[in-house]
Amino acid sequence: AESTTKPLYWKVTNPTLSPANLQDLPGFTRSVYRWDHALITPESHVFSPLPDWVNTLGAYLITPAMGAHFSMYLAKMQENSRSGLPPKDVERYISLENHYPEQIIGSTETQPLLETPGEVFELRKLLPTSAPYDFNIHIMDFQPGEYLNVKEVHYNQHGLLLLEGQGIYRLGDSWYPVQAGDVIWMAPFVPQWYAALGKTPSRYLLYKDVNRNPL
Ligand code: UGY
Ligand code: MN
Numbered sequence: 001a002e003s004t005t006k007p008l009y010w011k012v013t014n015p016t017l018s019p020a021n022l023q024d025l026p027g028f029t030r031s032v033y034r035w036d037h038a039l040i041t042p043e044s045h046v047f048s049p050l051p052d053w054v055n056t057l058g059a060y061l062i063t064p065a066m067g068a069h070f071s072m073y074l075a076k077m078q079e080n081s082r083s084g085l086p087p088k089d090v091e092r093y094i095s096l097e098n099h100y101p102e103q104i105i106g107s108t109e110t111q112p113l114l115e116t117p118g119e120v121f122e123l124r125k126l127l128p129t130s131a132p133y134d135f136n137i138h139i140m141d142f143q144p145g146e147y148l149n150v151k152e153v154h155y156n157q158h159g160l161l162l163l164e165g166q167g168i169y170r171l172g173d174s175w176y177p178v179q180a181g182d183v184i185w186m187a188p189f190v191p192q193w194y195a196a197l198g199k200t201p202s203r204y205l206l207y208k209d210v211n212r213n214p215l
Contacts, residue, residue: 030176036187037171038066039178050075052084061183062159068185070135072159072207094212099132108139120146131211138206142167142196151193155214158186158206165202168195 031044050058062072111124122141166179170193196202
């Protein structure tokens with residue numbers, strides 16, 4: 001069991017770079033905001049009431065104001081909370097004539113494992129891959145020590161939420177230690193690479209725009 005009182009000089013006896021130390025250092029954050037990527041870590045999350053939602057606090061972590069073409073946010077809901085409809089004057093997705101996306105309800109565990117040629121991570125998709133859907137949400141699992149073989153550079157954008165584990169994320173020329181709870185925005189063509197580290201598996205959730213001609 002975790003003791004509630006910390007030993008004397010515990011910051012000295014813990015490695016300087018242990019997350020517990022860094023979290024507690026006044027004014028320090030691992031968050032960064034660059035033109036082609038952002039890392040938004042939990043100590044930077046700012047919650048406020050979500051417009052059009054009932055009894056819900058939200059933290060917008062990725063929005064078009066930073067260069068993204070989508071938004072991603074955390075919503076803290078309780079029993080008496082209700083979600084809001086999308087704003088009327090905002091087209092959320094690029095629709096295709098005669099193709100209609102349906103409401104999808106499911107869970108990660110019931111989605112099949114998909115082929116990932118040349119890669120070792122496990123992949124599940126939460127949405128159908130058919131034409132009506134102009135994005136997908138991937139769930140990617142890495143065992144400790146596993147990493148992306150492709151040093152990806154591609155036209156798609158990403159919004160990432162690290163659900164479990166820890167590792168190193170390369171974004172452009174920067175290398176970021178990341179842990180569960182961290183959020184990343186990746187602009188089109190930003191070089192990206194992940195290696196899962198530590199003793200526990202990594203799992204992340206990934207928004208990716210697909211199925212539309214980028215021209
Ligand atoms: O599908 C993808 O683009 C995914 N492998 N990218 C990523 O994990 N950064
Ligand atoms: Mn990618």
